Amino acid sequence: MHELAVAQGLISEAERVADMHRALRVEHIVVRVGALSGVEAQLLERAFLVARAGSHAETATLEIETGDIEVRCRTCGAIGPATINRLICGPCGDWQVDVVAGEDLLLVRLALTGLEDEDEVGDGTPAPAVSPCPATIL
Numbered sequence: 687m688h689e690l691a692v693a694q695g696l697i698s699e700a701e702r703v704a705d706m707h708r709a710l711r712v713e714h715i716v717v718r719v720g721a722l723s724g725v726e727a728q729l730l731e732r733a734f735l736v737a738r739a740g741s742h743a744e745t746a747t748l749e750i751e752t753g754d755i756e757v758r759c760r761t762c763g764a765i766g767p768a769t770i771n772r773l774i775c776g777p778c779g780d781w782q783v784d785v786v787a788g789e790d791l792l793l794v795r796l797a798l799t800g801l802e803d804e805d806e807v808g809d810g811t812p813a814p815a816v817s818p819c820p821a822t823i824l
């Protein structure tokens with residue numbers, strides 16, 4: 687199951703970022719799954735529950751963003767939206783297009799808790815959301 691490998695990659699990337707920030711736990715993970723990434727959001731959610739067990743993200747919640755599809759036309763050069771069943775150029779209708787967005791599989795954002803320097807912050811603000819440089823999971 688492809689989604690399990692994706693979920694495991696996601697967890698290990700989240701743990702790497704948590705380590706970097708000396709956080710104890712990953713609270714929330716936001717991932718972008720493009721419509722053309724080949725990953726089923728529902729299956730990923732289920733695989734995530736398996737993959738998170740025993741990790742620092744054991745209690746983390748997963749939020750999946752589905753990005754829009756964009757294509758660049760090889761004939762007229764226009765860049766515009768397309769749908770998964772209609773990968774054609776909007777302006778001229780040509781089907782010779784390159785996908786420029788929609789295949790992404792990215793870790794977008796993490797919320798961490800148990801940061802070591804929490805005491806210095808100490809004003810009861812929620813844990814900061816960390817945006818790692820958008821990292822491709824696979």
Ligand SMILES: [Zn+2]
Nearest residue numbers: 759762775778
């Ligand atoms: Zn075109």
